[in-house]
Amino acid sequence: MIDVIKSILLLTGASFMLLAVVGLLRLPDLLTRLHATTKAATLGVAMVMVAVALHFAEVAVVARAFGVILFLLMTAPVAAHVIGRAGYFVGSRLWSGTLKDELRPHYDPITHELRSGLEGDELVEGGLADTAEEANSPTSPADDGDRSH
């Protein structure tokens, strides 16, 4: 009985990992690739680790297996968020079929500043006009040096 459960867990875990890799290969975009790999691969490893815990059935091994699962569940979203953020700021291209990019109107890639759109009146009048000019004008040398640093 335990063998059957272990086999099912192992096979589904490996299938999820294979699915994650197929997503990594086939999806068109950095963010969609992140979306495919992070969740599916974490679920696959969690299933394999549950199978390991069932196989050994000792306290020390079960604790370590669940420690691995907990660690992966905590670190995978953080790593995905950090990589996606860095990729967006570096300027990796989004998929051509992207319908909505809510960060684009609020984020200024030259000054690396993010605004909420809820600033005071003088900021809305002065600041937004400034950013519109900045977005149209080429990068000034000072900004360029600041960014490449």
Next chain:
Amino acid sequence: MLDIVIAITLVMMAASLCLAFIRLVMGPSLPDRVVALELLSTLIVGMIGVIAIATDVASFLDVTIVMALMAFLASIGFARFLERGGPRDD
């Protein structure tokens, strides 16, 4: 029966490693390669778990913990490096 299942699982994981390596080699930008590296180490964690079952050696689990920790630190480091101005497009 478990032997056959372990063999099938290892074959699937080896195929996954090869496919992830393809993306690692041809990924158009550096963040794509970082994603492939992260997935590669996650796959290795799962593979070591399967090998622990196959060989009945529970100490392999320590290796998986170290592997997961190193992968996390590596991806964080790559992301910091990218934001501070690594190669934009390679």
